[in-house]
Amino acid sequence: MQVPDGLDAEGRLKHRTARPDDALPSPYSGPEAALAANQGVVPPDLSRILKVYPGGPDRLYGLLSGYAPQAERQKGRGFFNPYAIGHFTAMPPPLHGNEVKYADGTVPDVQAEARDVTTFLAWVSAPHQDQRRRLGVGAGLYLCFLAVLFALLNRRIWSDVRK
């Protein structure tokens, strides 16, 4: 997929090949199109949804897999889902099972698909989290090492001064 990437010298929009950590492109041309396609509710942008969704990945997994098998839209309220905020959501069940085929033979039921979508969205919301944590642990260990070194040096430097 090609995504916009600034302007060239003549002010024309440049494009480049999308990377996995780009924002997810919206399927709608604008908010009006989104409203019209979803009974008057704009679906949220999923690019960073797991940074802001209360309950995090576990609750998103619950939401995706928590609809009743024959969930029906209830007038004025939406679909019942025990994991939705207020137990109702305007989102129709997005997963039905058998949408994908797993190479390793995993049964493509709603639970397996919900797990994959949730894992992907967790990564998309914080694609550099692993590197950041690794760097953080390294920096912490380095600071501990420095603290010990400075404590020893401090004692040595002041060792000839009487208390």
Ligand code: HEM
């Ligand atoms: C697997 C793909 C999808 C995921 C992970 C997903 C995720 C979410 C999340 C986390 C919310 C916020 C929770 C809420 O408001 O209840 C939401 C809301 C919404 N989604 Fe989805 N969604 C998906 C597919 C779809 C599809 C295919 C549609 C349309 C047919 C859709 C329409 C909506 C709408 C209209 C809302 C707003 C609901 C409200 O405000 O009550 N979603 N989605």
